[in-house]
Amino acid sequence: MKKKSVNAMEVAKLANVSQSTVSRVFTPGSNVSEKTKRKVKEAATTLGYRPNAFARGLIMNKSNMIGLAMKDIQNPFYHEVLGKFSKGLREKGYHVLFVYTENDEIQQDEIAQFLEYNVEGVIVTDAFLSSNVVSHLHENNIPVILFNRYSKDIPCHSVSCDNYKAGKRIGEFLLDQGYSKLAFITGRKNTSTSQDRQRGFCELLQSKGINPVIEEGDYTYDGAYEAALKLLTREDRPEVIFGANDITALGAIDAAKTLNLSIPEDIAIVGFDNIQMASWPSYSLTTWEQPVDEMIELTINTLLIEMDQKGSDSKPTLVSGRLIERNTTKS
Amino acid sequence: MKKKSVNAMEVAKLANVSQSTVSRVFTPGSNVSEKTKRKVKEAATTLGYRPNAFARGLIMNKSNMIGLAMKDIQNPFYHEVLGKFSKGLREKGYHVLFVYTENDEIQQDEIAQFLEYNVEGVIVTDAFLSSNVVSHLHENNIPVILFNRYSKDIPCHSVSCDNYKAGKRIGEFLLDQGYSKLAFITGRKNTSTSQDRQRGFCELLQSKGINPVIEEGDYTYDGAYEAALKLLTREDRPEVIFGANDITALGAIDAAKTLNLSIPEDIAIVGFDNIQMASWPSYSLTTWEQPVDEMIELTINTLLIEMDQKGSDSKPTLVSGRLIERNTTKS
DNA sequence: CCCCAAAATGCATACGTATGCATTTTGACG
DNA sequence: CGTCAAAATGCATACGTATGCATTTTGGGG
Numbered sequence: 277m278k279k280k281s282v283n284a285m286e287v288a289k290l291a292n293v294s295q296s297t298v299s300r301v302f303t304p305g306s307n308v309s310e311k312t313k314r315k316v317k318e319a320a321t322t323l324g325y326r327p328n329a330f331a332r333g334l335i336m337n338k339s340n341m342i343g344l345a346m347k348d349i350q351n352p353f354y355h356e357v358l359g360k361f362s363k364g365l366r367e368k369g370y371h372v373l374f375v376y377t378e379n380d381e382i383q384q385d386e387i388a389q390f391l392e393y394n395v396e397g398v399i400v401t402d403a404f405l406s407s408n409v410v411s412h413l414h415e416n417n418i419p420v421i422l423f424n425r426y427s428k429d430i431p432c433h434s435v436s437c438d439n440y441k442a443g444k445r446i447g448e449f450l451l452d453q454g455y456s457k458l459a460f461i462t463g464r465k466n467t468s469t470s471q472d473r474q475r476g477f478c479e480l481l482q483s484k485g486i487n488p489v490i491e492e493g494d495y496t497y498d499g500a501y502e503a504a505l506k507l508l509t510r511e512d513r514p515e516v517i518f519g520a521n522d523i524t525a526l527g528a529i530d531a532a533k534t535l536n537l538s539i540p541e542d543i544a545i546v547g548f549d550n551i552q553m554a555s556w557p558s559y560s561l562t563t564w565e566q567p568v569d570e571m572i573e574l575t576i577n578t579l580l581i582e583m584d585q586k587g588s589d590s591k592p593t594l595v596s597g598r599l600i601e602r603n604t605t606k607s
Numbered sequence: 608m609k610k611k612s613v614n615a616m617e618v619a620k621l622a623n624v625s626q627s628t629v630s631r632v633f634t635p636g637s638n639v640s641e642k643t644k645r646k647v648k649e650a651a652t653t654l655g656y657r658p659n660a661f662a663r664g665l666i667m668n669k670s671n672m673i674g675l676a677m678k679d680i681q682n683p684f685y686h687e688v689l690g691k692f693s694k695g696l697r698e699k700g701y702h703v704l705f706v707y708t709e710n711d712e713i714q715q716d717e718i719a720q721f722l723e724y725n726v727e728g729v730i731v732t733d734a735f736l737s738s739n740v741v742s743h744l745h746e747n748n749i750p751v752i753l754f755n756r757y758s759k760d761i762p763c764h765s766v767s768c769d770n771y772k773a774g775k776r777i778g779e780f781l782l783d784q785g786y787s788k789l790a791f792i793t794g795r796k797n798t799s800t801s802q803d804r805q806r807g808f809c810e811l812l813q814s815k816g817i818n819p820v821i822e823e824g825d826y827t828y829d830g831a832y833e834a835a836l837k838l839l840t841r842e843d844r845p846e847v848i849f850g851a852n853d854i855t856a857l858g859a860i861d862a863a864k865t866l867n868l869s870i871p872e873d874i875a876i877v878g879f880d881n882i883q884m885a886s887w888p889s890y891s892l893t894t895w896e897q898p899v900d901e902m903i904e905l906t907i908n909t910l911l912i913e914m915d916q917k918g919s920d921s922k923p924t925l926v927s928g929r930l931i932e933r934n935t936t937k938s
Numbered sequence: 939c940c941c942c943a944a945a946a947t948g949c950a951t952a953c954g955t956a957t958g959c960a961t962t963t964t965g966a967c968g
Numbered sequence: 969c970g971t972c973a974a975a976a977t978g979c980a981t982a983c984g985t986a987t988g989c990a991t992t993t994t995g996g997g998g
Contacts, residue, residue, distance in 0.1 A: 281668065281983090281984085283983090283984055283985085284984065284985065285984080293947075293948085294947065294948045294949075295948090295984085295985080295986095296947070296948060296949075296950095296985095296986080296987080297946085297947060297948075298985095299984095299985060299986055299987085300946095300947085300986085300987090302985095303985095303986075303987095306986095306987095307945065307946060307947085308946075308947085309945080309946060309947090309994090312946080312947085324743075324746065324747075326719065326722050326723050327723065327984085327985075328665070328723070328725070328983090328984055328985070329723040329724045329725070330661045330662075330664040330665040330670070330724075330725060330983090330984080330985090331661075331665050331953090331983070331984035331985040331986090332984080332985055332986075333661040333953095333985095334659070334661040334662050334665055334952095334953050334954065334955090334983090334984085334985075335952070335953045335954095335984085335985055335986050335987085336953085336985085336986070337612065337953080339661070344705070348690050350683070350883055352681070352683055352686065354686075355683065355685075355686040358689075358707070359679050359707045362705060362706065362707035363707055363709065366706075371704060371706075371720055371724065372704070372705045372706070373702060373703070373704060373705070374675070374693060374703045374704070374705035375693065375697075375702075375703070376689070376690045376693035376694055378694065388657065389702055391657050392657050392658060392659070392660040393660045393661070393702065394659070394660070394661060412655075415655065416655075497883070497887060501888075526887070526889075529889070530887055530888045530889045533888065533889060534888055552681055552828070553884075556828060556857070556861055557832075557861045557864065557865055558857075558860070558861045558864060558889055558890070559889075612953090612954080614953090614954055614955085615954065615955065616954080624977075624978085625977065625978045625979075626954085626955080626956095626978090627955095627956080627957080627977070627978060627979075627980095628976085628977060628978075629955095630954095630955060630956055630957085631956085631957095631976090631977085633955095634955095634956075634957095637956095637957095638975060638976060638977085639976070639977085640964090640975080640976060640977090643976080643977085658954085658955070659953090659954055659955070661953090661954080661955090662953070662954035662955040662956090662983090663954080663955055663956075664955095664983095665953090665954085665955075665982095665983050665984065665985090666954085666955055666956050666957085666982070666983045666984095667955085667956065667983090668983080
């Protein structure tokens with residue numbers, strides 16, 4: 277069985293034109309008469325011809341691919357995000373080269389794929405970049421954008437929720453509800469998301485003279501469960517736990533249930549992300565909704581602009597979101 | 608700012624060799640002396656050279672890419688699967704071209720991407736292919752494999768859990784526990800997974816003279832919640848609900864909780880997939896574990912074999928899995 | 939019917955790599 | 969040191985497409 281690579285030449289022969297003309301038919305905005313365009317398209321369909329993306333990419337120095345890196349984590353939030361990125365990018369004519377990374381930090385050899393395949397941009401969600409990886413990409417004129425992460429040490433664009441403000445707003449909300457003993461379960465400590473939510477939350481409380489208890493989590497259900505158990509068995513039990521994300525909050529809910537505490541009477545709980553599960557009756561979690569669609573759109577647009585005019589100043593983009601009140605806080 | 612495409616020629620000049628030699632250095636198994644290999648690699652590092660995958664793919668007619676198609680669904684099971692595929696394929700030297708589809712059936716224009724980029728194989732999870740799409744791929748010598756799906760109308764390989772046997776086994780188990788009034792909530796009716804689980808379950812029960820109640824779901828939490836409400840408010844309430852997957856079962860659990868039924872005393876519930884959430888204390892769901900790692904490995908290996916020697920007979924591969932007993936069934 | 943600008947098309951080349959074949963280098967042995 | 973097979977390297981070309989430039993065709997006005 278032979279390799280049947282139907283190429284532009286064969287189409288050209290069948291349509292009695294030159295290979296150039298075939299190429300032009302498949303290049304929008306070229307000068308081709310309607311008549312030959314029809315003729316060529318017909319021939320192409322007959323032979324089942326499709327332009328070879330490799331040859332095209334080689335000569336045009338354009339791959340139409342975007343690299344998408346994502347870390348292994350049990351958070352449905354990112355599954356949703358992945359789908360929306362894929363859809364949004366396709367609408368703009370780009371394809372997704374996907375890399376799943378197991379390390380906290382994107383490694384050189386994972387970037388290597390992106391470079392070899394000439395991706396035109398890279399989106400990183402839920403993972404880090406060391407600054408030399410970023411500069412490695414920048415040297416090759418490939419813009420990078422962090423989704424839901426940022427770092428001031430690393431010169432690249434980012435789009436995320438204004439976690440600091442959201443943390444403050446949540447603190448404010450909880451004080452308004454009359455709570456005075458509050459706790460926070462962190463995510464992985466080295467993530468900007470966790471840090472900012474904590475900082476906003478704590479600063480607001482401290483400005484009112486309240487010092488929240490901090491317990492360390494890692495954005496996983498199990499980690500949060502353990503952390504919540506510690507908090508809930510303190511002699512001085514908090515009245516509210518704010519979890520760094522929804523999964524964390526769900527872990528805390530289950531820990532409370534295990535201890536036969538009732539929610540929100542004995543312990544109130546607040547999460548962050550508004551994943552689908554947060555609305556399930558078993559949990560009905562009060563949480564912060566990130567405007568995912570807006571964030572995705574911003575990310576894609578920022579990246580496309582950056583691909584056009586390389587080297588604009590990198591700056592973090594922040595969106596706000598809003599509080600979703602459900603039944604894990606008193607109303 | 609110029610396009611700085613460091614190519615093999617520049618490396619060759621720096622290392623005082625020919626471009627051919629540079630190419631050979633980056634082609635495993637070629638004849639190159641150790642000395643020049645070192646010299647070239649050093650020059651390559653200095654210049655930051657990476658072989659251009661497009662040029663390489665063009666001449667070798669080999670893209671080292673696998674197309675992965677996945678449908679939009681709120682099932683964490685597939686998130687896990689995606690990660691493992693990505694990892695497994697990379698270990699074999701392949702990259703992932705990712706396509707998220709919103710339709711039940713993979714469309715021609717989604718396949719088009721795969722063809723243009725010369726993917727060497729296609730993995731489809733949780734979605735369908737019409738037979739003309741499959742033949743379209745086969746015409747181009749691209750093997751396709753269905754993960755967790757199959758169809759006897761469509762001539763292509765597949766790897767899935769033996770859902771029929773598992774359904775039987777679950778029926779058997781529940782009868783052993785002494786239940787006699789059983790119900791099943793389907794997934795999307797047109798999926799082989801849902802059909803087979805239902806068929807195995809029902810056939811076993813019917814062989815014992817029991818007719819389970821069937822309620823229609825769609826593999827979503829909300830659909831299952833509604834379906835379970837219907838079942839649980841029947842005058843003749845079932846003792847057990849078997850949900851076509853874990854998400855379905857979780858929806859059923861929450862419906863039961865909403866009605867203040869206790870689990871498993873008033874109503875027992877069984878799921879399928881053993882997603883992480885099934886083990887969370889709030890649910891602690893009895894379910895069927897699919898041997899995901901084994902399935903992934905089988906899928907990848909089958910695909911690679913098929914890529915080597917095209918055109919072997921397509922046959923479904925089945926694996927078994929096992930029952931995980933937790934607290935939603937009496938022990 | 940002719941003329942000429944504009945539109946359409948063809949020709950030739952370039953993109954960066956792999957590889958068959960020719961040529962040179964290596965190194966073991968006589 | 970000479971010989972010669974094997975190893976290493978270089979040369980030239982091909983992969984399939986896009987595009988600048990040259991050439992041909994088109995069509996409208998005189």
